[in-house]
Amino acid sequence: MKKMAYVAVVDDDESVRESLPDLLREFGYEARGFSSAEEFLEADKVRQAECLVLDIAMPGMSGFDLQRELNRRERKVPTVFITAHGDEAIRLRVRRHGAVDCLLKPFSDTALFEAMKAALKQG
Amino acid sequence: MLPTDDWLIMQTEQLHAENKRLQRCVRDLVGIMALPAIWVGSGPSRIAESLLDSILAMLDLDFAYLHLNDASGNRLLDVTRSSQWAGTVASPQELEATLARCRLGRTKEWPHRLTVDGNDIAILPVRLGLLGEIGLLVAGSRRTDFPRQTEALLLNVAANQATIGLQAAWQLSEQKRVARELDRRVEARTRELAEANEELLQRKLDFQLVVDAIPAIVWSSLADGRADFVNQHFRRYVGLSTEEARDWGWVGAVHPGDVSEFMENWRAILASGRSGEFQARLRRFDGEYRWFLLRAEPLADADGNLKWFGACFDMHDWKKAQDELRDAQAELAHVARATTMGQLTASIAHEINQPLSGIVTNASTCLRMLSAGQPNVTGAQETARRMIRDARRATEVVSRLRSLFTKQNTSVEAVNLNSAIQEIIALTSTELQRACVHLRLELSDDLPPVDGDRTQLQQVIMNLILNAVEAMSGVTDHARDLTIATERDGDGYVRVVIRDAGVGFDPTASEKLFRPFHTTKSHGMGIGLSVSRSIVEHHHGRLWAEANDGPGATFFVAIPSGADGEAMARQSQK
Ligand SMILES: Nc1ncnc2c1ncn2[C@@H]1O[C@H](COP(=O)(O)OP(=O)(O)OP(=O)(O)O)[C@@H](O)[C@H]1O
Ligand SMILES: [Mg+2]
Numbered sequence: 001m002k003k004m005a006y007v008a009v010v011d012d013d014e015s016v017r018e019s020l021p022d023l024l025r026e027f028g029y030e031a032r033g034f035s036s037a038e039e040f041l042e043a044d045k046v047r048q049a050e051c052l053v054l055d056i057a058m059p060g061m062s063g064f065d066l067q068r069e070l071n072r073r074e075r076k077v078p079t080v081f082i083t084a085h086g087d088e089a090i091r092l093r094v095r096r097h098g099a100v101d102c103l104l105k106p107f108s109d110t111a112l113f114e115a116m117k118a119a120l121k122q123g
Numbered sequence: 124m125l126p127t128d129d130w131l132i133m134q135t136e137q138l139h140a141e142n143k144r145l146q147r148c149v150r151d152l153v154g155i156m157a158l159p160a161i162w163v164g165s166g167p168s169r170i171a172e173s174l175l176d177s178i179l180a181m182l183d184l185d186f187a188y189l190h191l192n193d194a195s196g197n198r199l200l201d202v203t204r205s206s207q208w209a210g211t212v213a214s215p216q217e218l219e220a221t222l223a224r225c226r227l228g229r230t231k232e233w234p235h236r237l238t239v240d241g242n243d244i245a246i247l248p249v250r251l252g253l254l255g256e257i258g259l260l261v262a263g264s265r266r267t268d269f270p271r272q273t274e275a276l277l278l279n280v281a282a283n284q285a286t287i288g289l290q291a292a293w294q295l296s297e298q299k300r301v302a303r304e305l306d307r308r309v310e311a312r313t314r315e316l317a318e319a320n321e322e323l324l325q326r327k328l329d330f331q332l333v334v335d336a337i338p339a340i341v342w343s344s345l346a347d348g349r350a351d352f353v354n355q356h357f358r359r360y361v362g363l364s365t366e367e368a369r370d371w372g373w374v375g376a377v378h379p380g381d382v383s384e385f386m387e388n389w390r391a392i393l394a395s396g397r398s399g400e401f402q403a404r405l406r407r408f409d410g411e412y413r414w415f416l417l418r419a420e421p422l423a424d425a426d427g428n429l430k431w432f433g434a435c436f437d438m439h440d441w442k443k444a445q446d447e448l449r450d451a452q453a454e455l456a457h458v459a460r461a462t463t464m465g466q467l468t469a470s471i472a473h474e475i476n477q478p479l480s481g482i483v484t485n486a487s488t489c490l491r492m493l494s495a496g497q498p499n500v501t502g503a504q505e506t507a508r509r510m511i512r513d514a515r516r517a518t519e520v521v522s523r524l525r526s527l528f529t530k531q532n533t534s535v536e537a538v539n540l541n542s543a544i545q546e547i548i549a550l551t552s553t554e555l556q557r558a559c560v561h562l563r564l565e566l567s568d569d570l571p572p573v574d575g576d577r578t579q580l581q582q583v584i585m586n587l588i589l590n591a592v593e594a595m596s597g598v599t600d601h602a603r604d605l606t607i608a609t610e611r612d613g614d615g616y617v618r619v620v621i622r623d624a625g626v627g628f629d630p631t632a633s634e635k636l637f638r639p640f641h642t643t644k645s646h647g648m649g650i651g652l653s654v655s656r657s658i659v660e661h662h663h664g665r666l667w668a669e670a671n672d673g674p675g676a677t678f679f680v681a682i683p684s685g686a687d688g689e690a691m692a693r694q695s696q697k
Contacts, residue, residue: 015481015513022506023484026491084476105480109487 005120006030008049010040010066011082012058016105020053020112027113037061041069049077051119056083056090056102067099078119082107148273149522151181155281157511162288163504164295167191168200170288174260175204178281182274184264185209185244188222189285191251191258194293199258208265212240222261237263245269249282257286340415340435342373346428348393357435362408378404378412392419396429402442405435413439416494436494441486474520478513485510537572537685538580540609540619547584548607551592558592558603565608571684573617575662580682583658583666586651587621587678593644594625594676601674616664617684622677630670637666 007029009020014035021031032049034040038060040049056063063081070077081094084105094102100122101115158177162170175187186205193199203215203222221237237244244263247270251257260282262270270278341354349370358365361376377385381403392399398420404412419433489506492499544566548555555562573580588605595603601624608620628636635641637656642649652666659666664682671677 013477013481015478015509015516016484019481019484019488019506019509022502023488023491026488082480084473084480105476106483107480108483109491112484 004028004030005050006032006047007051007053007116008040008044009033009053010035010037010058010063011053011055012036013055013084016055016082023109023112024053024116027116029116037063037066037069040066044075048075051116052077052079054079054081056081056094057085067097078122080112080115080119146522148277149518151277152280153515153518154181155277155284157515158281158284159288159291160507160511163291165288165292166296167289167292168202170285170292171200171202172204174281174285174288175202178262178278179204179206182262182264182277183266184262186218186263188219188261188263189258190222191289192256194297196256209239209263212242247275247278249278251282251286251289257289260285342368342433342435344431344433346393346430348389348431360407361405376406378406380404389419393431396421402438413437414442415439416490418494436490438490441490445483445486475517478516478520481513482510482517485513535574536577538575538577539570539572540580540617540682541566541570543577543581544584544607544609544619547581547588551585551588554589555592555605558596560592560595560603560605563604563606565606567609567611570609570611570617573662573682574685575682576658579658580662583655583680584619584621586655587680590651590678591621591623591625591676594623594627596625598625598674611684612681615683616681619680620677621680622671622675624671624673624675627670627674627676628668633668633670636668 007021007024009017009024009031011017011020011033012035017033017035021033024031029051032043034043036058040052054063054066061069063083067079079099081099081102082105083090083102091102091104100119103111103115154177158174162173165173171189171191175189178184179187184206186203186209188201188203190201191199201219203219205213205215205218209218218239221239235245237246242265244265245267246261246263249260249262251260260278262274262278264270340357340360342350342357343352344350350368350373353363353365353368353373357373358368361368361373363373363376366372367375374382374385385401385403388399388401388403392401398418400416400418402414402416405415406412414437415435416438417433417435419431421429421431423429485506489503489510492503492506544564548562548564584607588607591605595605604622604624606620606622608618608622610618610620612618637652638649639653640649641653656666659680659682662682664680666678666680668676668678
């Protein structure tokens with residue numbers, strides 16, 4: 001059997017953090033939710049995620065901070081950003097900075113699925 | 124005169140308390156609205172207990188009693204719940220016996236009070252079902268102010284919800300009974316057949332019977348897509364016979380607007396030879412179209428011949444909920460465009476997008492769990508619970524938004540509407556002149572004052588005048604006449620009538636104008652009328668619109684006059 005990709009979801013909002021991993025599991029991935037960038041970094045030492053779904057605005061380290069930190073450690077993880085603040089301008093900016101995609105909350109399951117496929121192809 | 128600090132603090136506290144009370148009522152309502160979702164799959168006694176527990180806690184009752192009939196009108200069960208206090212003066216059996224004696228009479232003839240062990244208890248009976256055929260709910264409390272208006276409202280809503288839940292439970296048990304009956308027949312039939320003919324034939328018939336009994340729409344088709352079998356549920360749902368549905372006949376049940384896309388999707392799946400799914404509206408036997416998710420799976424038999432098996436899932440309610448979410452979002456996006464409010468709305472949008480996101484994701488997960496080969500019902504229930512929680516969160520944001528727009532400091536004084544109007548005219552006269560509007564005033568000279576907040580009432584009149592001016596801004600073929608009149612209407616109300624000669628509106632859709640965020644203007648927010656109506660209703664009055672016979676529209680504001688004894692009494696009661 002093919003090994004399932006392991007996806008990490010980092011979002012301080014509980015609704016999103018609970019629901020997204022469930023949906024990803026329905027898609028056939030392995031998934032886990034983290035409530036902050038710091039928590040994710042701790043866990044990543046133990047088991048490395050193959051793909052990252054990352055909220056932009058979080059208390060403490062923001063999603064952008066986390067991506068910079070991972071780059072500094074030369075740890076390349078394909079990243080899909082998600083945000084509830086967004087408009088199209090943010091989306092373009094995020095993509096120019098090397099993220100796979102940026103989804104505006106609320107997004108459809110197909111949009112998420114497409115983004116995951118693109119991300120895992122890149123990784 | 125300047126208000127003192129104490130006075131301000133007192134006002135603020137009163138507002139807080141009022142706010143709390145409203146929030147609690149809204150929360151209770153939302154809680155009650157969510158009950159049927161929690162009851163899905165529960166039996167009548169579970170529903171009865173959960174209903175009584177909820178209202179006992181919510182309304183701080185001393186006891187709540189529910190009598191239920193079964194589908195054929197016979198007594199099914201009685202349940203009683205008591206507060207700690209009530210538990211000490213009477214046992215549930217005693218209460219039940221007292222109430223059961225009354226139950227035989229009609230609700231109209233019910234007593235309003237009961238004496239239990241020397242204590243005076245106010246009671247409120249509420250029928251379940253139009254004629255009480257489902258049952259009877261009775262709430263009781265020692266409180267002298269019971270039942271308050273909001274409590275009666277909540278109880279009625281709760282009774283309605285229970286009726287819905289119980290009807291669903293009946294249906295469920297009926298379905299189970301039918302399924303059991305079917306099971307029994309399938310069994311009997313299988314036994315008969317086993318005796319007569321053992322091999323091939325039996326397997327085929329068995330399959331057909333089982334598939335017929337499945338409570339889902341199931342079909343199979345040949346490799347080229349022509350249907351060769353539809354199950355009983357399918358035939359009943361669309362109202363076609365096996366013969367009519369055969370080959371391409373069943374496509375007749377697809378919504379005409381969806382047929383070409385439907386065929387395109389179906390052909391693509393056939394050509395791919397792999398499983399696939401798509402959405403389409405199907406016609407029910409009574410002509411109503413509902414959205415379905417159609418899923419098809421290919422299966423090769425021993426000889427390598429391909430056949431298709433499929434099922435259709437009713438996703439109508441889910442889809443509608445999603446459309447409504449999209450509309451709600453569009454409304455918010457629209458608000459965000461109004462630049463003055465941009466800052467505020469961006470943060471509201473953020474607050475509401477979080478729970479919406481949870482809802483959309485949970486809904487997708489839920490649908491997937493249910494439509495899998497082996498439906499994951501427990502998982503789906505959990506996601507549904509989260510949807511309710513998130514929806515509640517979104518509702519709270521919306522009610523905060525609403526109170527932001529309507530709850531300013533209110534003060535009550537006797538307001539002379541004539542002079543209030545004249546002040547507004549003075550403020551807007553330049554605007555009126557610039558817009559070439561010809562104003563006619565028909566102010567009654569024996570107008571009684573109304574009790575209310577002068578500034579708020581002026582805000583209402585200002586909104587109506589500006590709307591009228593805007594409605595006439597494109598008028599070139601006749602005079603831009605604006606009439607503002609005041610009058611008494613004989614029922615103890617004072618009326619302000621604002622009649623313009625503008626573009627008017629579709630007379631069948633006059634209520635639409637008052638919806639929040641409804642606007643036809645590129646720079647409009649669409650909240651003028653909605654806020655105005657809240658203000659007028661806060662004054663126990665009415666605000667409505669009528670299309671003119673000629674061009675334009677007329678808006679009416681009716682407020683109970685302060686001099687009217689009855690209206691005064693009504694106000695002081697609040
Ligand atoms: N006098 C009128 N004649 C015709 N249509 C009207 C009139 N008043 C209101 N409407 C219609 O009702 C809609 C809602 O009115 P409302 O005042 O609530 O919002 P708005 O004027 O569009 O925006 P806002 O008042 O927030 O600036 C208007 O956009 C307009 O289509
Ligand atoms: Mg307006």
